[in-house]
Amino acid sequence: MPVKTIIEPFRIKSVEPIRSTTRVERERLIEAAGCNLFAVPADAILIDLLTDSGTGAMSTAQWAAVMRGDESYAGSPSFTRFRESVQAIFGFRHVIPTHQGRAAERILFSVMCKRGDVVPNNTHFDTTRANCEFVGAEAVDLPIAEAAEPEHILPFKGNMDVARLEQLIEKTGRERVPLVMLTVTNNSGGGQPVSMENIRAVKAVCRKHRIPLYLDACRFAENAYFIKTREPGHADRSPREIAQEMFSYADGCTMSAKKDGLANIGGFLCTNDDSLARQEENLLILTEGFPTYGGLAGRDLEAIAVGLNEALEEDYLNYRIASTAYLGGHIARGGVPIVQPPGGHAIYIDARAFLPHIPREQFPGVALAVELYLEGGIRSCEIGTLMLGEHAKMDLVRLAIPRRTYTQSHIDYVVEIILEVFSRRERIRGLEITYEAPFLRHFTARFRRLVAKSA
DSSP: OOOOOOSSOOOOOOOOOOOOOOOHHHHHHHHHHHOGGGGGGGGSSSSESSOOOOOOOOOHHHHHHTOOOOOSSSOOOHHHHHHHHHHEEEEEOOEEEESSSEEEEEHHHHHHTTOEEEEESSSHHHHHHHHHHTTEEEEEOOOOOGOOOTTOOTTTTTTTOOHHHHHHHHHHHHGGGGOEEESSBTTTTTTTTHHHHHHHHHHHHHHHHOOOOEEEEETHHHHHHHHHHSSOOOTTTOOHHHHHHHHOOOOOOEEEETTTEEEOSSSEEEOHHHHHHHHHHHHHHTTTTTTTTTTTOOHHHHHHHHHHTTTTTTHHHHHHHHHHHHHHHHHHHHTTTBBOOOOOOOEEEEHHHHTTSSSGGHHHHHHHHHHHHHHHHHEEEEESSSHHHHGGGEEEEEEEEEETTTOHHHHHHHHHHHHHHHHGGOOOOEEEEOOOOOSSSTTTTEOOOOOOOOO
């Protein structure tokens, strides 16, 4: 008889205590933080689902590799092992290490873009958009129409609208489109995957107009697994083989290794263009470090080299996707509106549907995230009007699951807290912003909670 229970494909060898707080403590902490969960001390968080970036647990093999890290300023053998690991999967000629993904984005857009350019993406994430717009280019999102319908079930809701891409290039002019990006999986769109068919179709448009295609590859392994399990013709292929084909259609990529690199820090920028690589390395030296370490310690390079391969292991990916769906399934059956189907790295609650009485300008996603913390010490992240401003098509609360960190009982607790908040959702009020920064305002914004109007 086939076993239905999905168990963690690892044993726990080290534990870290977590501390419970009282409701009174959390009320005081959230007020001091200006209702911004980024400003709440981590030791006052019980279950931290703010991000899956750099928050996972490393394996014994990774920790063993850390001890082999060589800290030579130039020509470290740790870089050689790192580069070989990246190239074996991604296949690009040039591998440029950076301290994290946004550094790779900054270098890429600084070299490739200028004021007045247009960069299409299925959906830009926050740092991608900010780095693109910082150099004066316009970041344009081209998701398929179904991506804006949280309840709509489609296997590849992360896809780019290829017809709109073609129209944008024709309207804008090829000379103003320095590159096209695809984010896999589509984080701002609910952690939804991109199909191989869509990657090929986008590549065909890029090839026709002689425009480079870049992948934002943070969660490439999860995307590869979705292709294996959802897209016809790939069931008998390994996630590694699928990932290799994905990257074969691209001219380069950016990567935060804090996601599917299973590391706590690090990233890289890849390209097949020799001239671009030289320019990117020159900028890297100016702001990050020498091209064989790029702002990382040798031990970090070693951890990434191992982690990239572990992220493609089928047992791990099966557990990863199933455990995320476990959370989504349980709260959805309790009536909580979520982005369907569940993504790979996170569950996204539809805050507008959860709190229909709170208008968009009162930040329903932030209000819900604050309430989850007050009720149970859970930290989550708003992806909506606060983070994306006028570009927000939805107001979502992302529950990002750190890799290999929490057990099923932790997730059962999260389910219980969400359902409790859902049962009294009518009493939750919106917020008013009191401070915002000009870029990436969600990291440092401050709010005050609104009170109900008296009858």
